[in-house]
Amino acid sequence: MCPTRYAAERMIGYMDLQGLAEARLEDAQALLQASRYDGAVYLGGYAIEIALKARIARTLAWAGFPAKRNEFQDYQSFRTHDLEVLLHLSGVEEAL
Numbered sequence: 001m002c003p004t005r006y007a008a009e010r011m012i013g014y015m016d017l018q019g020l021a022e023a024r025l026e027d028a029q030a031l032l033q034a035s036r037y038d039g040a041v042y043l044g045g046y047a048i049e050i051a052l053k054a055r056i057a058r059t060l061a062w063a064g065f066p067a068k069r070n071e072f073q074d075y076q077s078f079r080t081h082d083l084e085v086l087l088h089l090s091g092v093e094e095a096l
Helices: 003-009 012-035 037-059 084-091
Strands: none
Touching: 012 037, 037 084
16 A cells, blocks of 8 residues: 555655666766775665665555655654665565
C-alpha cells in the first residue's frame, strides 16, 4: 500500500530516483578517472543508496519514495542511509 496520496504526490518517483542514481554514478566515474578516489567512493555509495530506494518504491508499488521527514511518519524503518538495511528492504539481497 502506498503512503497517502497527498504524500505520494510530493515524493520522488522511482523512475526519477533511478535517473538520479545513474547521474551520481556517472559523477563517481568521472571522479575516479580524475584520481579523486574519496569523492568517487562517496558518490558511488550515494548512487547505490538512491538506486536501492528506487527499487524499494518499485517493489512496494509506491508512486515514489518518502523524501521529507513528515512523509516517513508511518514508515520509520525506511528512513535510513544504511546500505545493508536498504538492501534488505529492497528485496534483492538474496540475488547478491
